[in-house]
Amino acid sequence: MAIEGYYKSDDPPAPYVYGEIYLPDLHLRGDIEFLVDSGADATSLMPPDLDQIGVDLMRVRGTHRRVGGVGGEARYKRTRAVLRFRDHDAFGHFQEFEIDIHLMAGSEGQQLPSLLGRDILNECECTLDGVRERVAIRRLTGEG
DSSP states (O other): OOEEEEEEOOSSOEEEEEEEEEETTTTEEEEEEEEEOTTOSSOEEOHHHHHHHTOOGGGSSSOOEEEEETTEEEEEEEEEEEEEEEBOSTTOOEEEEEEEEEEEOOOTTOOOOEEEOHHHHTTEEEEEETTTTEEEEEEOSSOO
16 A cells, blocks of 8 residues: 655645654654655754654764755764654555664754655655645555
8 A cells, every 4th residue: 555645734835744763773763744855865854853752963873974955065964763654554554664864963943844755765656646635655665
């Protein structure tokens, strides 16, 4: 079946999905709302969501890396993550993805959404139907 999302009343409206995240190296978990972003190379957790689940970037191993995008340059650290999304079939299954996720360092007051990027989307068929406000992500490879 498919992971179902929704359109949020951004300007213009944008596609989102809810997922569960587990960061095994940090022993942290939480529920995250992800903006579906086919322009993002990697799935990324933004500062408000890092705060929500209790991530302290100073305690994450490794050095900061830099990435450039439409909004300019940003700094991040990477860690292992397991993302689970409810598969809307009759049995209540989940689709699970194990990835290296980007943990973004941010500026005070920055309120950007966390991003579901191509590291996951490239394994899927995505329907983004803004007219009917329908989001469906169907995994094609690597059963989770």
